[in-house]
Amino acid sequence: MDLGGTSIKSGIVQTSSGKVITRTILPTQTSLGQRVIISSVKESVKGLLEYASKRGMRIDSIGLGCPGTVDLRTGKIMGMIPNLPQLKNVNIKKEMQKEFSLPVCVDNDANAMALAEHRFGAAKGCENCLFLTIGTGIGGGIILNGKIFRGSNYAGAEFGHMSIKFDGKRCRCGNIGCVESYAAAPAIRKKTKRLLRKEKSSLLFKWLKGDLEKLSNKLIFEAFKKGDRLATQVVEEVSVYLGTAIASAVNLLNPEVIVIGGGVGQAGQKFIKMIEKQVKRRVNPSAADFEMRKARLGNDAGFIGAALLRST
Amino acid sequence: MDLGGTSIKSGIVQTSSGKVITRTILPTQTSLGQRVIISSVKESVKGLLEYASKRGMRIDSIGLGCPGTVDLRTGKIMGMIPNLPQLKNVNIKKEMQKEFSLPVCVDNDANAMALAEHRFGAAKGCENCLFLTIGTGIGGGIILNGKIFRGSNYAGAEFGHMSIKFDGKRCRCGNIGCVESYAAAPAIRKKTKRLLRKEKSSLLFKWLKGDLEKLSNKLIFEAFKKGDRLATQVVEEVSVYLGTAIASAVNLLNPEVIVIGGGVGQAGQKFIKMIEKQVKRRVNPSAADFEMRKARLGNDAGFIGAALLRST
Numbered sequence: 181m182d183l184g185g186t187s188i189k190s191g192i193v194q195t196s197s198g199k200v201i202t203r204t205i206l207p208t209q210t211s212l213g214q215r216v217i218i219s220s221v222k223e224s225v226k227g228l229l230e231y232a233s234k235r236g237m238r239i240d241s242i243g244l245g246c247p248g249t250v251d252l253r254t255g256k257i258m259g260m261i262p263n264l265p266q267l268k269n270v271n272i273k274k275e276m277q278k279e280f281s282l283p284v285c286v287d288n289d290a291n292a293m294a295l296a297e298h299r300f301g302a303a304k305g306c307e308n309c310l311f312l313t314i315g316t317g318i319g320g321g322i323i324l325n326g327k328i329f330r331g332s333n334y335a336g337a338e339f340g341h342m343s344i345k346f347d348g349k350r351c352r353c354g355n356i357g358c359v360e361s362y363a364a365a366p367a368i369r370k371k372t373k374r375l376l377r378k379e380k381s382s383l384l385f386k387w388l389k390g391d392l393e394k395l396s397n398k399l400i401f402e403a404f405k406k407g408d409r410l411a412t413q414v415v416e417e418v419s420v421y422l423g424t425a426i427a428s429a430v431n432l433l434n435p436e437v438i439v440i441g442g443g444v445g446q447a448g449q450k451f452i453k454m455i456e457k458q459v460k461r462r463v464n465p466s467a468a469d470f471e472m473r474k475a476r477l478g479n480d481a482g483f484i485g486a487a488l489l490r491s492t
Numbered sequence: 493m494d495l496g497g498t499s500i501k502s503g504i505v506q507t508s509s510g511k512v513i514t515r516t517i518l519p520t521q522t523s524l525g526q527r528v529i530i531s532s533v534k535e536s537v538k539g540l541l542e543y544a545s546k547r548g549m550r551i552d553s554i555g556l557g558c559p560g561t562v563d564l565r566t567g568k569i570m571g572m573i574p575n576l577p578q579l580k581n582v583n584i585k586k587e588m589q590k591e592f593s594l595p596v597c598v599d600n601d602a603n604a605m606a607l608a609e610h611r612f613g614a615a616k617g618c619e620n621c622l623f624l625t626i627g628t629g630i631g632g633g634i635i636l637n638g639k640i641f642r643g644s645n646y647a648g649a650e651f652g653h654m655s656i657k658f659d660g661k662r663c664r665c666g667n668i669g670c671v672e673s674y675a676a677a678p679a680i681r682k683k684t685k686r687l688l689r690k691e692k693s694s695l696l697f698k699w700l701k702g703d704l705e706k707l708s709n710k711l712i713f714e715a716f717k718k719g720d721r722l723a724t725q726v727v728e729e730v731s732v733y734l735g736t737a738i739a740s741a742v743n744l745l746n747p748e749v750i751v752i753g754g755g756v757g758q759a760g761q762k763f764i765k766m767i768e769k770q771v772k773r774r775v776n777p778s779a780a781d782f783e784m785r786k787a788r789l790g791n792d793a794g795f796i797g798a799a800l801l802r803s804t
Contacts, residue, residue, distance in 0.1 A: 434643020
């Protein structure tokens with residue numbers, strides 16, 4: 181399962197091949213509070229177990245990717261969870277164990293995605309890989325020496341909270357100048373809106389018929405692909421922000437592959453190439469020999485990775 | 493040996509205990525070019541081998557810490573070496589092997605220091621540790637899962653070239669806003685000089701009798717310890733720059749210990765506490781449970797770590 185701020189994605193995964201046997205998606209009813217969210221997770225699992233049982237499949241374990249820092253020893257969700265604060269301090273592992281008699285493994289959602297992309301996707305076979313998921317927030321996963329690296333308190337790989345400006349914007353996390361406050365979906369929309377108020381010749385203004393409230397990141401990246409000047413300016417700025425933070429991470433970790441996923445990350449090859457150019461321009465020349473790739477597993481990455489947790 | 497831009501430090505080290513049996517230091521005659529520098533290194537080794545032979549000691553290997561990226565497979569020094577450009581593309585390993593019939597191991601100098609602090613110094617026994625050496629430049633070493641981490645092309649741990657400002661100063665390395673251009677010794681001196689031109693009431697102005705060319709980082713930190721307002725302002729700014737970059741590294745790697753060494757790093761506990769405060773204020777709360785410590789092995793760290801290279 182992949183428990184996110186918008187939806188609960190889940191599936192049955194054949195862990196040897198990464199094949200998704202079936203998948204379901206439920207909205208995360210954040211307004212109804214913690215208990216309802218946990219119930220929805222359980223309902224999803226029940227549905228999948230029934231599916232499996234009818235077809236004579238054996239389910240080995242339940243894996244869960246969640247936002248926040250997950251203490252792997254206890255299964256508790258900790259730290260900052262700006263997109264799903266209802267889960268703070270929930271011991272999701274225990275909750276699941278109470279309900280189901282299967283082994284339960286929990287990890288941070290971006291870690292799960294990184295695991296999946298490393299085993300079956302864009303980073304298959306890599307020794308050292310940096311995985312980024314860019315959407316409402318910016319998450320990260322780090323593969324070092326062929327294994328997921330979580331840090332001393334499972335709090336590592338918080339890529340979105342690397343600072344790109346020591347005297348910049350204050351982030352919800354308490355840090356200053358976090359790349360997430362400059363380059364995640366809400367910041368991109370906000371910046372575009374501001375520019376659109378001044379420049380009405382953009383394709384976007386035409387598409388929206390002037391109703392800026394309907395602006396979405398999908399539209400911004402479509403306008404960018406069509407060469408719209410305003411959208412290109414926004415996306416170029418975003419690539420500088422991301423390029424700065426990724427270059428810092430590359431100068432520290434010298435990975436051979438960087439995988440970009442998430443809603444914004446899926447914006448296309450042209451955007452990936454733009455970020456790559458910024459990073460190559462900035463990194464230590466000895467570390468510049470990396471490849472930047474688009475994530476391959478899309479929305480399935482989170483729950484595929486969660487399914488792999490038991491064997492890693 | 494620890495081959496630096498100012499001096500060649502070397503010693504005989506008992507690798508089981510970290511004990512330094514004897515040490516020598518030679519100036520690095522950078523103005524005389526590559527061949528003279530390499531000859532000085534060889535002279536140092538010859539002197540130490542004679543010392544050992546007279547006393548019946550057995551020398552197992554020659555270890556060298558050098559600036560730049562060292563390709564451990566070949567022994568070649570690569571990448572940016574702003575403080576010792578004469579060594580670029582030198583295969584220092586082969587040079588030594590031609591002269592001496594002992595195994596030769598070479599690595600980046602900050603990596604060697606990190607190894608030494610991890611085995612015998614301030615980070616003894618740590619699983620995950622970030623080591624920084626702050627002097628003319630800012631170097632780094634990363635210990636992950638109890639082992640030195642070098643990256644895919646031995647180019648990792650370039651902590652000094654993490655950016656703290658996406659639109660900041662251009663660094664010699666090509667990147668923009670590198671923490672090294674804000675917080676290493678030359679930047680600290682430059683900033684202090686600029687302030688001293690305007691504010692003549694500082695202790696520093698008195699000590700220098702107005703001759704700003706004699707300003708040293710040692711004096712700046714002495715004035716800081718005495719509570720001088722101008723020096724405190726400078727050191728506080730430096731702690732913000734360092735705190736920003738270290739917080740980004742902590743959000744990525746979630747280490748349990750951070751060790752600060754090098755000339756500037758040796759400035760004292762008050763400075764370390766100031767940096768620590770900045771980092772704790774900025775990091776993800778789940779990653780805030782680290783200790784910041786002053787390096788313990790001083791100028792010996794580089795060659796002690798070099799001596800350990802063969803067994804790591």
